[in-house]
Amino acid sequence: MTNGILKGKKGIIFGALDDKSIAWKVAERCAEEGAQIVLTNAPVALRMGGIYDLAKKLNTEVIPADATSVEDLENLLARSMELMGGKIDFMLHSIGMSVNVRKKKEYTDLNYEWMKTTLDVSAISFHKLMQTAMKMDAMNEWGSILALSYIAAQRVFPDYSEMAEAKALLESFARSFGYHWAKKAKVRVNTISQSPTVTTAGSGVKGFTDFFGYADKMSPLGNADALSCADYCVAMFSDYTRMVTMQNLYHDGGFSSMGMAPEILE
Numbered sequence: 001m002t003n004g005i006l007k008g009k010k011g012i013i014f015g016a017l018d019d020k021s022i023a024w025k026v027a028e029r030c031a032e033e034g035a036q037i038v039l040t041n042a043p044v045a046l047r048m049g050g051i052y053d054l055a056k057k058l059n060t061e062v063i064p065a066d067a068t069s070v071e072d073l074e075n076l077l078a079r080s081m082e083l084m085g086g087k088i089d090f091m092l093h094s095i096g097m098s099v100n101v102r103k104k105k106e107y108t109d110l111n112y113e114w115m116k117t118t119l120d121v122s123a124i125s126f127h128k129l130m131q132t133a134m135k136m137d138a139m140n141e142w143g144s145i146l147a148l149s150y151i152a153a154q155r156v157f158p159d160y161s162e163m164a165e166a167k168a169l170l171e172s173f174a175r176s177f178g179y180h181w182a183k184k185a186k187v188r189v190n191t192i193s194q195s196p197t198v199t200t201a202g203s204g205v206k207g208f209t210d211f212f213g214y215a216d217k218m219s220p221l222g223n224a225d226a227l228s229c230a231d232y233c234v235a236m237f238s239d240y241t242r243m244v245t246m247q248n249l250y251h252d253g254g255f256s257s258m259g260m261a262p263e264i265l266e
């Protein structure tokens with residue numbers, strides 16, 4: 001299913017680590033739909049994953065940037081505009097990491113220094129990206145900025161730990177900055193709240209496999225996979241969604257509207 005709906009658009013995709021990453025699929029789908037893109041990830045991640053294979057396949061460049069560093073973001077935006085020959089039309093923030101979850105700290109015994117890093121990487125980086133892009137006047141009018149979120153921002157999923165707060169902050173930044181971007185350049189800002197998805201970040205959550213099955217049964221359409229999330233991102237980057245902004249958009253096969261699923265009781 002390709003319709004060239006991103007033809008002529010220029011985008012930056014954060015967070016493609018390996019071929020399971022949601023951002024990996026988004027990058028592939030954006031290229032298929034005719035967009036010109038630049039890939040970026042934290043310098044440390046570039047060593048681990050296969051991002052350079054993806055760049056080769058899509059005939060594009062990788063520009064390293066730690067999303068918590070304003071200096072790195074300035075460099076990324078400047079070099080991207082230079083490479084693609086103009087301002088940016090869309091950006092995907094597909095970044096999440098919890099130090100306390102990684103180190104298996106219980107929610108009632110969190111390390112606050114680690115929490116600061118979690119919030120910086122997973123949420124404040126989104127504000128940093130938007131503020132840097134605004135100061136550099138890097139976005140074209142009617143552009144689209146997206147970040148990926150999870151329903152633990154609204155409801156309690158105990159094993160998601162401090163990432164719940166990180167996602168709540170992320171969604172709030174999308175709403176608040178969405179106002180300023182709309183006024184400045186009619187740029188829209190949204191978060192997509194995605195189903196559990198089998199990726200490096202997703203699988204790091206305790207009990208992920210069991211929970212993945214639970215969510216799949218709870219969702220009338222089943223869990224949304226990474227490829228369908230990529231299709232939704234493409235739609236949100238396209239001109240067909242120009243009046244959608246400051247929203248948290250559920251992409252979860254119906255999970256968020258369910259109360260009880262008989263399948264779970266069987």
Ligand SMILES: NC(=O)c1ccc[n+]([C@@H]2O[C@H](COP(=O)([O-])OP(=O)(O)OC[C@H]3O[C@@H](n4cnc5c(N)ncnc54)[C@H](O)[C@@H]3O)[C@@H](O)[C@H]2O)c1
Nearest residue numbers: 015017021022042045067095096148196197199200201202
């Ligand atoms: N997998 C799921 O179940 C699921 C569900 C809902 C939302 N999400 C969200 O989707 C997004 C993408 O995650 P994923 O599941 O594709 O996993 P992933 O592990 O493939 O992607 C996470 C990315 O964040 C990058 N990253 C970490 N620290 C960074 C930094 N300082 N600067 C720049 N990049 C950094 C990693 O290198 C990696 O590429 C995350 O925001 C995640 O919370 C995932």
